[in-house]
Amino acid sequence: MSPPRRTQPITRFGIRTLVKRYALKGSHRVPSLRTKQVSAHTIRHTTAVHLLRAGVDINTIRAWLGHVSLHTTNIYAEVDLEMKAKALAHCEIPSLEQTSRLWHNNRGLMAFLRTL
Numbered sequence: 001m002s003p004p005r006r007t008q009p010i011t012r013f014g015i016r017t018l019v020k021r022y023a024l025k026g027s028h029r030v031p032s033l034r035t036k037q038v039s040a041h042t043i044r045h046t047t048a049v050h051l052l053r054a055g056v057d058i059n060t061i062r063a064w065l066g067h068v069s070l071h072t073t074n075i076y077a078e079v080d081l082e083m084k085a086k087a088l089a090h091c092e093i094p095s096l097e098q099t100s101r102l103w104h105n106n107r108g109l110m111a112f113l114r115t116l
Contacts, residue, residue, distance in 0.1 A: 015040050048073065053083060
């Protein structure tokens with residue numbers, strides 16, 4: 001027997017009840033969930049951060065979350081330390097030792113410089 005069909009949209013209270021119910025069920029498999037406050041906001045925030053970490057454009061995340069303003073999405077999509085470290089890795093400046101090796105091993109360039 002299937003559950004009765006809903007004719008009305010689910011309310012925010014209905015969403016809250018479902019999230020609590022499934023968080024409780026999940027805590028049987030993942031005991032650390034028992035000490036967490038899982039809410040619809042938690043799910044939205046986690047989704048936004050995971051999409052951002054995966055390289056999804058912030059405007060796409062805005063649409064995914066149903067936000068009108070990009071400013072609202074920025075609240076969910078905070079840049080964490082891991083993302084900051086990745087950004088810094090792209091900006092890494094080679095050390096002086098690394099740059100000196102690049103041209104020093106170029107025999108053609110070294111031969112040309114000796115002729116000067």
